[in-house]
Structures are given as structure tokens and as C-alpha cells.
Amino acid sequence: MKILTGNDLETGDVVWWTGEYWSRHVEEAIDVGDGGDAIAHREEGARRVNAPYVIDAERTEVGPRPLHIKDRIRAIGPTVRPDLAVRPVDAAAGNWVI
Amino acid sequence: MYKYDEYDQTIVDTRVAEFRDQVTRRIAGEITEDQFKPLRLMNGLYLQLHAYMLRVAVPYGTLSSRQMRMLAHIARKYDRGYGHFTTRQNIQYNWIKLEQAPDILADLATVQMHAIQTSGNCIRNISSDQYAGAAADEIGDPRPWAELLRQWSTFHPEFSYLPRKFKIAVIASEQDRAAIQLHDIGLQLRRNEAGELGFRVYVGGGMGRTPMVAPVIRDFISTADFVSYLEACLRVYNRYGRRDNLFKARIKILVHEIGAEEYARQVEEEWAHVKTLGLDPPPGEFERIAAYFAPPPFETGLGEDIDRSDPDFALWLDSNTHPHKQPGYAIAVISLKPVGGIPGDASADQIDLMADLAERYSFDELRVTHAQNIVLPHVRKADLYALWKALDGAGLGTANLDLISDIIACPGLDYCSLANARSIPIAQKIAQRFANLDRQRDLGELKLKISGCINACGHHHAGHIGILGVDRKGEENYQLLFGGSGAEDASLGKITGPGFNEDGIVDAVEKAVETYRALRTDGERFLDTYRRVGMQPFKEAIYG
Numbered sequence: 001m002k003i004l005t006g007n008d009l010e011t012g013d014v015v016w017w018t019g020e021y022w023s024r025h026v027e028e029a030i031d032v033g034d035g036g037d038a039i040a041h042r043e044e045g046a047r048r049v050n051a052p053y054v055i056d057a058e059r060t061e062v063g064p065r066p067l068h069i070k071d072r073i074r075a076i077g078p079t080v081r082p083d084l085a086v087r088p089v090d091a092a093a094g095n096w097v098i
Numbered sequence: 099m100y101k102y103d104e105y106d107q108t109i110v111d112t113r114v115a116e117f118r119d120q121v122t123r124r125i126a127g128e129i130t131e132d133q134f135k136p137l138r139l140m141n142g143l144y145l146q147l148h149a150y151m152l153r154v155a156v157p158y159g160t161l162s163s164r165q166m167r168m169l170a171h172i173a174r175k176y177d178r179g180y181g182h183f184t185t186r187q188n189i190q191y192n193w194i195k196l197e198q199a200p201d202i203l204a205d206l207a208t209v210q211m212h213a214i215q216t217s218g219n220c221i222r223n224i225s226s227d228q229y230a231g232a233a234a235d236e237i238g239d240p241r242p243w244a245e246l247l248r249q250w251s252t253f254h255p256e257f258s259y260l261p262r263k264f265k266i267a268v269i270a271s272e273q274d275r276a277a278i279q280l281h282d283i284g285l286q287l288r289r290n291e292a293g294e295l296g297f298r299v300y301v302g303g304g305m306g307r308t309p310m311v312a313p314v315i316r317d318f319i320s321t322a323d324f325v326s327y328l329e330a331c332l333r334v335y336n337r338y339g340r341r342d343n344l345f346k347a348r349i350k351i352l353v354h355e356i357g358a359e360e361y362a363r364q365v366e367e368e369w370a371h372v373k374t375l376g377l378d379p380p381p382g383e384f385e386r387i388a389a390y391f392a393p394p395p396f397e398t399g400l401g402e403d404i405d406r407s408d409p410d411f412a413l414w415l416d417s418n419t420h421p422h423k424q425p426g427y428a429i430a431v432i433s434l435k436p437v438g439g440i441p442g443d444a445s446a447d448q449i450d451l452m453a454d455l456a457e458r459y460s461f462d463e464l465r466v467t468h469a470q471n472i473v474l475p476h477v478r479k480a481d482l483y484a485l486w487k488a489l490d491g492a493g494l495g496t497a498n499l500d501l502i503s504d505i506i507a508c509p510g511l512d513y514c515s516l517a518n519a520r521s522i523p524i525a526q527k528i529a530q531r532f533a534n535l536d537r538q539r540d541l542g543e544l545k546l547k548i549s550g551c552i553n554a555c556g557h558h559h560a561g562h563i564g565i566l567g568v569d570r571k572g573e574e575n576y577q578l579l580f581g582g583s584g585a586e587d588a589s590l591g592k593i594t595g596p597g598f599n600e601d602g603i604v605d606a607v608e609k610a611v612e613t614y615r616a617l618r619t620d621g622e623r624f625l626d627t628y629r630r631v632g633m634q635p636f637k638e639a640i641y642g
Contacts, residue, residue, distance in 0.1 A: 010125060011195045012149035047127050051145060068572060070511060073520075074147055078512035080440055080522045084178060084193075 001031040003064050004039055005071065006052030014074045014086070015049060022049055024086055026075035027063025065096070072097045099162055099463065100245050100390040102210045109252070110207045113214060117141050118200035125197065140220075142213030143199055147515050150194040153216040154206060158226035158244040158268070159187035159466040166453035166464055168209045173446040176202050181449065182513075183434060183442040185506055185557055186265070187225050187466040188216060192513055214252065219260045221251035221332075225267045227275045228467040231391060232429050232475040234421040238287055238295070240270040242388040243321070246379060249387075250325055257332050261339030262347035264332070265304075277468060277584035279303045279312045280560055282349045283331060288318070296320045301331055301361065302353030303588075305554035310350040311588045313358035315365065321384070326377045330369035334361065393424075394461035394476055400426025404479050411486050413535060414497035419482065428479050430460075432472040432489055433496040433504060437533045440522050441507040442470030451492050459485050468557075469506055471499070501538040502546055502611070503529040506557050510550030510567060511574070517550035519567025519574035524548055527604045532611075541611060544624045547582070560584035562625040563610065564591040565603060576603035580610065580636060581628050594637055606640045613639040 003026075004017035015022035016029035017039060023029070032039060036054035043049045055071050057064040066072050077085040079097055102110070117137070124134040138144075142153040154169070161169075169189055173181045176198050177191040184190055194202070206212055215222055224244040231239040247266060251257065257264070267276040270287035278284025284300035296318045303312025319327045338356075340346040353361045402425065406412040420429040432452060435441050444452070452472055456464045459481045460474035467473060477485060489495040498504045505528065508514065510521030525548055532538055547561030551568075558564035564579035575597040582591030598606050611624070613636050618627045628636065 007145060007149070010197050012145060012193075014148055044131070047125070050131055069574065070147070070515075070517075073511060077148060078192075078522075079520065080512050080526070 001057050001059055001064060002033060002036055002054050003029040003057045003066070004032045004036045004052055004054055005029070005074065006040070006044075006049040009047050009050045012050075016075075017043070017052075026066065029057070029064045031064075069097065099160060100157075100241075100387065106210070107207075110210070110212045110214070113141070113212065114200060114203045114207050117203060121196060121200050136218070138199075139217040140214070141199070141203065142216035143194065143196075144217065145515070146192065147511075147513055149192065150196055150199065151513070152191045152194045152199060152202060152213055153184070154189050154191070154211060154213050155216050155223045156188050156211075156466050157248050158224055158230065158241050159228050159468075160230075160241060161464045161466065162209075163453040163457040163462045163464070165209045165211055166456065167450055168205060168211065170446040170449035170453065172202055172205060173449065180443055180445045182440075182509065183444065183466050183470050183472070185468050185470060185508070185555055186223055187228070187468055188223055189466070190509075192509075217263075218258075219262050219264075220258050221254065221260075221264045221266065224248050224251070225265070225276055225281075225468060227269045227271065228465040228473045229275060229420060229429050229475065230270065230465075231393065232422050232424075232427075233271055234423045235273055236269075236271040236423070237289065238270045239388075239391050240268045240285075240287055242384060242391050243285070243287065243297075243324075244268045245387050245390075246325065246384060247328070250328075257336065260332070260336055261341045262344070262349075264335075264349065266328075272586060274584070274586040274588070275467075277557070277560060277588070279588035280305055280309075280557075280584055281312065283328065284312055285324070287321075290318045294320060297324050299324075299327070299331070301365075302350040302358065304348055304350045305557060305559045306348065307345060307552040307554075308348075308351065309554070309559040309590045310354060311590060312350070313353065315353075315358060315362045323373060323378060325379060326373045326375070327365070327369050329377050330365045330372045333368050333372065334364045338364075394463070396424045396427060396476070397478070398425075400478060400480065402426060402479060404482060408483070410490070410495075410497070411483055413539075414486050414490075414495060415482060417497045417501065417539070418499045422476070424476070426479055428477050428482060430474045430477045430482065430485060431467070431499050432474065432494050433498055434471050434494075435498060435504050435529065436493055436496045437503060437529045438526055439493075439529075441505050441525050444472075448492055448494060451488070452494070455485060455488055469504065471504070497535060498538060500543045500545065502532050502541055502544040503538055504545075505529060506545075506547040506561070508549050508556035510548075510556075514550060514555075516553055517567065518552075518569035519550050519576065521548045521550040521556055521565075521567060524565060524567070524576065524600065524603060527600070528607055531604050531608060541615070542623055544611070545583075546607070557584060558582070559590045560588070561591060562623070562628070563607060565607075566593075568597065570597065574600060576600070578603065578606055578610070578640070580633065581625065583625060592633060594633065595641055609639045610636050
């Protein structure tokens with residue numbers, strides 16, 4: 001599947017396209033198919049997101065999981081600071097990244 | 099310490115107002131990201147992996163307690179309670195909100211700080227010896243010269259759009275603690291045979307994807323002429339640097355391609371013209387600046403004895419203090435490398451504590467080192483125990499300076515959008531593997547440096563042991579290098595062979611270290627043994 005990500009313009013937070021709005025949580029991301037670039041262009045023009053781009057992801061029981069480690073780290077936060085993780089801290093967080 | 103005059107303050111205040119307007123226009127949609135990006139980068143604001151990142155300049159690594167407290171204030175008010183001290187003596191904040199960035203810069207301006215020229219293809223923060231003004235082996239304080247260069251290079255109209263970024267370092271001792279031969283320009287203050295003061299000039303060093311040790315371009319340039327001479331060095335680069343290829347745009351490529359001799363000839367030719375333009379500071383200007391760096395009012399007649407009865411303190415004393423030029427004083431280094439910690443990170447509370455301790459014990463002065471530690475440069479020997487007790491109580495008393503756990507590590511893939519692999523977890527695992535301080539001390543000086551990508555912010559080329567993180571088919575992989583040095587015996591590390599995964603690299607480091615222990619002769623460091631015996635015994639141990 002393909003999902004769309006970027007950063008919030010004002011806060012810089014990592015965000016994911018849900019089909020209706022930008023969420024902080026990757027598990028809410030939808031498959032944008034081939035339409036990602038068009039959505040990115042529209043949303044960036046409306047200043048609802050900064051530097052959006054489409055990435056490959058896999059479907060899992062807990063939602064989309066980016067295929068590349070860089071985007072998995074973007075999704076969860078620095079692996080060395082679990083206290084700052086976007087998700088609730090859990091023992092499996094590291095496994096999800098790696 | 100240098101104090102801003104009305105021009106300095108006006109420059110910084112005006113820049114804050116200008117950037118506030120630019121941010122407002124960006125948020126209002128009056129300018130696009132493509133238009134805004136070069137403007138924010140000129141103010142040290144990057145968009146990184148998780149958020150905006152702000153890099154604040156610490157000129158030649160020197161800070162007052164008041165400035166240090168401001169860094170804590172920013173960490174607490176605008177970030178997430180911590181900051182990251184970098185390998186260029188600066189500090190970075192990882193969780194900045196765009197809308198708050200102008201307020202941060204305004205706060206910084208109140209303590210004579212800014213983020214100007216911490217990014218972009220311009221002359222970056224001038225770095226220097228972290229022991230400047232205190233070291234027993236220096237022939238003068240290099241910081242007034244660095245400050246002169248800061249003023250010369252700030253908003254220099256000709257050098258604001260160079261082919262690529264440009265880094266200058268200045269030292270004043272034979273021992274190189276600032277890695278000058280791995281900078282675009284390295285300057286070593288020295289005296290010639292006539293006893294005159296001047297600089298040895300190295301040009302064309304650097305790390306990154308094409309590491310080079312800088313050749314000497316001129317063995318001696320008088321201090322009266324060195325600004326115009328540097329102007330000529332930059333002009334030749336600005337004219338002939340490879341603007342057509344990002345990866346060949348640094349000055350090291352130019353110097354390498356045309357040869358050091360030819361580059362030097364062109365600089366001399368240019369300088370013959372430049373020095374007629376009156377670019378060198380007028381008489382008295384250096385003295386005006388140097389007066390700000392006058393030695394603090396040291397006490398005289400102090401004793402040299404230190405009570406070593408606390409064994410943990412004695413360990414710290416042996417590893418984390420350095421000889422001071424003033425009898426009765428020592429230079430104290432605060433390690434930001436606790437076992438299992440993140441190299442270079444400090445919490446707002448720790449930053450405040452270091453500021454308080456500097457005020458109490460070090461004439462209100464601190465330094466940031468390129469090895470991501472903090473220095474209190476002027477501590478009475480009689481105060482060292484009280485200082486260490488205070489540090490130790492806050493997790494800042496680790497006795498590992500220049501030992502294997504005193505690791506330089508870039509932020510890596512945990513924070514950096516350029517990185518290919520994580521650096522920090524590798525540093526943590528190696529530090530934990532060698533957590534036993536007796537074992538570390540037995541190994542002696544061993545500089546281990548880790549970068550998460552080829553850009554080499556973690557100085558892996560200059561590590562006695564270097565580690566480079568790469569992306570191998572979507573997996574983190576780590577290459578191992580031996581034999582680098584950023585000191586006066588500068589050299590570049592060589593890759594051992596195939597890379598390793600996260601656990602494998604820690605095992606490989608341990609095998610290398612044990613090989614060194616088996617082969618070393620009396621007094622040999624890891625680097626010395628490697629240089630004597632070569633790569634082969636290490637490769638055999640690592641790859642079997």
C-alpha cells in the first residue's frame with residue numbers, strides 16, 4: 001500500500017493523511033493508491049502540510065507500517081527516547097521499528 | 099569574554115525582526131516552502147525527521163553562565179527539556195515549533211547569541227580549542243583571533259553564497275584539540291624564527307564522503323595580514339569551486355584537483371591584490387577585541403595538593419582534568435557520556451547546574467567541546483572535589499574523558515533526515531559493553547566516533563576506531579574503520595572490510611580492542627599499535 005506523510009507547517013510534527021485530515025498517528029493513514037501526489041500538491045498549497053511525500057507501507061493488524069526504517073522512526077519518535085514516543089510507550093515499540 | 103557592541107547587537111536584533119516577518123509570511127501563505135527554506139536555513143532552522151530543529155551558534159565554544167542558563171530556558175520553554183551539544187561546539191534543539199522560532203531567537207539575542215550562519219553555504223561558526231585561554235601549552239589565546247574572524251565572516255557579502263559550506267578552526271598550541279587539519283581552513287597560531295606572531299595555514303581538509311587531511315598552504319602569515327590572506331583563500335575558492343556538482347563543491351576538492359602548490363600560487367596572486375584594499379583590521383582593533391579575553395583575576399599562591407582519598411573522585415581527577423597555565427588551577431571536563439546515555443545530550447536541569455557551577459567555580463565561563471562535552475576552564479584545584487560531588491549527584495561525574503565510552507556520535511537516524519542508520523544506540527551498546535571503568539582505563543586513550551551517514555558529522559574518519567552507518571537494502575549496516583586521528587598527527591581511518599549489523603558491530607569493536615591488548619607494547623595507544631602492526635591482525639581477529 002502507499003501512504004502519504006509530511007510535517008505540520010506550524011509545529012513541524014510528523015503527520016499522516018487519513019483521507020479527511022492529517023493525523024499524528026500512522027495507524028490512521030489510508031492507502032492513497034496512485035493519488036498521493038495530487039493530494040500532496042493540494043494539501044501543501046492549502047498550507048495544511050509541509051514537505052509531503054508518498055511512501056510504501058505494509059498492512060498489519062495495528063494499521064499501516066512503513067516499509068523503510070526511516071519512516072517507521074518518524075512514525076514513532078526517536079528509538080532512544082521512548083518517553084517521547086508518539087505511541088503509548090510499550091515494550092514492543094522497538095520491535096515495531098526494527 | 100567578548101561583549102557585543104552596538105553594531106553586533108543591532109545586527110542580531112534586526113535579523114530577529116526580519117525572520118519574524120518571514121515566518122509570519124510563510125504561515126500566512128505569502129511565501130512558499132521553496133522560497134522560505136533558504137531563509138530559515140540562514141537562521142539555523144532545519145526541518146528534520148520529527149520536527150523543526152534549531153542549531154544555535156556558540157562562537158569558538160565559549161559561553162557565560164548567563165548564556166548557558168538561556169540554553170536551559172529554551173530547552174524548557176520551547177523544546178522538550180533537553181538540548182544536544184554538537185561536534186562543532188554548537189547546540190541543537192530537536193522539537194522546535196516554527197511559530198515559536200522568532201521568539202527563541204529574540205530570547206537568544208538578549209544574551210548576545212543567535213543562530214546566524216549555522217547552516218547554508220557560508221562561513222559557519224568558527225571553532226577553536228576548548229582549553230583556549232587556560233591551556234598550559236598554548237602560546238596565546240586563539241579566541242580573539244577567532245572572534246576577529248567571526249566579525250569578518252558575519253554577513254560577508256561576497257561569501258554568503260559560496261559553492262558549499264565553509265568551516266574554519268583556530269588553535270594556538272602544538273597539540274591540536276580542534277581537528278584543524280580536517281577543516282576547510284585550519285589556523286595554528288605560532289611564532290616564526292624572528293619571534294613574530296602569525297599563523298600556519300592549512301586549507302582543504304574535511305570529512306564527509308571525500309575525506310582529506312589539509313595540506314599546509316602557507317607556513318607563516320603575519321597576524322597583521324591574515325584576514326586579507328583568508329579573504330584571498332576564499333576568493334579563489336569562490337571563483338573556482340565546483341558549483342556544478344554538490345558532491346565536489348567543497349574547497350578540499352578544488353585544492354586536491356589543482357594541487358596544493360597551484361592553489362597556494364593562486365592565493366598569493368590574489369592576495370597581492372587583496373592586501374592593497376585595506377581589508378585587514380586597523381591597528382588597535384585586535385587589542386580592543388583581545389581585551390575582552392583578558393585572563394580572569396586568578397588567585398596567586400594557591401597550593402597544588404589535592405585530597406585523593408575518595409577513590410571515585412581520584413578516578414575523575416585523573417581522567418577529566420587537564421593542566422592549567424595558572425598555578426593552583428585546573429581545567430575540568432564534564433563528560434556528557436554517561437554509560438547508556440545519549441552522547442552530547444543534557445537536560446535543562448543539567449544545563450542550569452553546569453551554569454551554576456561555572457559561576458561558582460570557573461569565573462562564570464564554560465566551553466563546549468567538539469567531542470560533545472562541557473569544560474569549566476578555570477577551577478581552583480582546592481574546589482575540584484566539591485565540583486565533582488555536585489556533578490556526580492546530577493549524573494555528570496562520569497570519569498571517562500578520551501576513553502572508549504567517551505564516544506562522539508551524530509544524532510543519526512533517530513533524529514536526522516539525512517542519516518541512513520542510527521548512531522546513538524550503537525554508542526550506547528558499546529559504552530555498556532565496556533562499562534567497567536577499570537577495563538576502559540586499561541585500554542587508555544581510545545577515540546571512538548560514529549556517524550549515521552557519509553556526511554560524517556560524527557567524525558568517523560577521524561576516530562581511532564570509526565563506525566559508519568549505511569543503508570544496505572533497507573537494513574542498517576555498520577562499517578568499521580581503524581587508524582583515524584583528528585589531532586596533530588591527523589590521519590584518515592581505513593575501512594576494515596564488510597559491515598556488520600547492530601549487534602555484530604559491537605562484537606567487532608570488542609575483538610579489535612582485545613587484539614590491541616594482545617599486541618600492544620608499553621605505553622602504546624590503540625592508534626599507535628594499529629599504525630605499527632597494520633590492519634591485518636585486526637582483520638583476522640574480526641573476520642576470522
